[in-house]
Amino acid sequence: MGTKFKGSKREIQALDSFIKLKRATETISSRVSSEFNKLNISESQFGVLESLYHLGPLCQKSLGDKILKSTGNITLVIDNLEKRSLVERVRDTADRRFITVHLTDAGKKLIEEIFPDHVKRITNEFSILSAEEHEALGRICKKLGKKEE
Template sequence: MGTKFKGSKKEIHALDAFIKLKRAAESVSSRLIADFAKSNVTESQFGVLETLHHLGPLCQKSLGDKILKSTGNITLVIDNLEKRGLVDRVRDTQDRRYITIHLTIEGKKLIESMFPDHVKRVTEEFSVLSIDEQETLGNICRKLGKKDHHNE
């Protein structure tokens, strides 16, 4: 077991599973984001670029929700991407309060150059699992990540 906590069997199993999940996620993530430094991009910045590339322009709140970042944090990430000319904030012509974030040509070029290598590295990381194990892991993570999973 990964925990030294002396509690009920249920508590010990939950803590042990949490520790293993957290360590595995951090380990894989740290190996994957090491290559982002080559492009001078943070993990959050990559997440924004990748999300915009695949989903198209989004409002700042939706972007934050997609990459699990707080409002304050996503503002800073977008500010830094905008300073580098990788994204633009575009005000809606009908409702000037509504702003969407768009990839610039440079942002599109950058994510298109980075993404294939990222996919390759993710595939390599997950190659220790069979396809069935990857599907099972995905289903478990989806179930665990649901906000209302206690009500199922």
């Protein structure tokens, strides 16, 4: 179902594309992240754990940029992970204003346990696409994401 907006052909096409993209993203995200509920972990918390696991310690701003969260939101996400002893904040000894977020052993263990199944769920969701469709989707998403006014 597309837009009911009565505008120009270009406006209707853009709105229809946006609706389809948004619905597909929300549907896939919901199915993929459904397992997080069983682990009492949010999609944002998973994003932080996964980023730290693959990239190493990062400052909060970099983590927020990586998982597309505001500074206020990323602080709350990290606070909640810290309460569960999955991450820790480490203050730089040379510049005490600089704090990096590190995975704890428990955080590393958790992400190592759940990441392989996450990859399987994503692979399954995208299995309906051919290699050419994967490439086209990648190009389109990159083009949309880099558009500047």
